[in-house]
Amino acid sequence: MTERTLVLVKPDGVSRGLVGEVISRIERKGLKLVALELRNVERDLAEQHYAEHAGKGFYEDLLSFITSGPVVAAVVEGPRAAAAFRQLAGGTDPVEKAATGSIRGDFGMEVQYNLVHGSDSPESAEREVKLWFPDL
Numbered sequence: 001m002t003e004r005t006l007v008l009v010k011p012d013g014v015s016r017g018l019v020g021e022v023i024s025r026i027e028r029k030g031l032k033l034v035a036l037e038l039r040n041v042e043r044d045l046a047e048q049h050y051a052e053h054a055g056k057g058f059y060e061d062l063l064s065f066i067t068s069g070p071v072v073a074a075v076v077e078g079p080r081a082a083a084a085f086r087q088l089a090g091g092t093d094p095v096e097k098a099a100t101g102s103i104r105g106d107f108g109m110e111v112q113y114n115l116v117h118g119s120d121s122p123e124s125a126e127r128e129v130k131l132w133f134p135d136l
C-alpha cells in the first residue's frame with residue numbers, strides 16, 4: 001500500500017547546498033515527491049513538530065536550530081515511504097549510527113546537525129504531513 005512521509009532538509013542541509021543531493025537520492029530510490037517547499041519555521045510549528053522531545057536536554061537547542069534558517073519541507077510518497085526514507089537518511093547520529101552511503105553517514109558529523117528529518121513511522125508521518133501541509 002502506498003504511504004506518505006514528511007521529509008525536512010534542515011537549515012544545515014540547506015545552507016550547505018545539499019538540497020539537490022537529498023532530492024536526487026529520494027527520486028533515485030523510487031519515491032515520489034508530492035509537495036516541496038522552502039520555508040522559514042515559526043517557533044510554534046517547531047514546538048508542535050518536536051513535541052515528543054519537550055523536556056529533553058537538547059530540546060531548546062533543537063528548536064533554536066530548526067528555526068535558525070530556511071528548511072526544505074517535502075512530502076514523499078511510495079510503498080513503505082517512512083521506512084524507505086529513514087533508510088536513505090541513516091541513523092540519527094551521523095558518526096555512530098548512520099552507515100556510509102546514507103545521507104547522514106556521507107555528509108554529517110554531529111547529531112544536532114544531521115541534515116535531514118524523516119517521520120519515524122507511518123503514524124508520525126500522518127501527523128507531520130497534516131501539520132506541515134494542512135491543505136494537501
Ligand code: CMP
Nearest residue numbers: 053058062092111112113114116117118
Ligand atoms: P530528528 O530526526 O529531526 O529528530 C529529533 C532530532 O533531535 C534529531 O533528528 C536530532 O537532530 C536531534 N537530537 C537527537 N538527539 C540529540 C542529542 N543527544 N543532542 C542534540 N540533538 C539531538
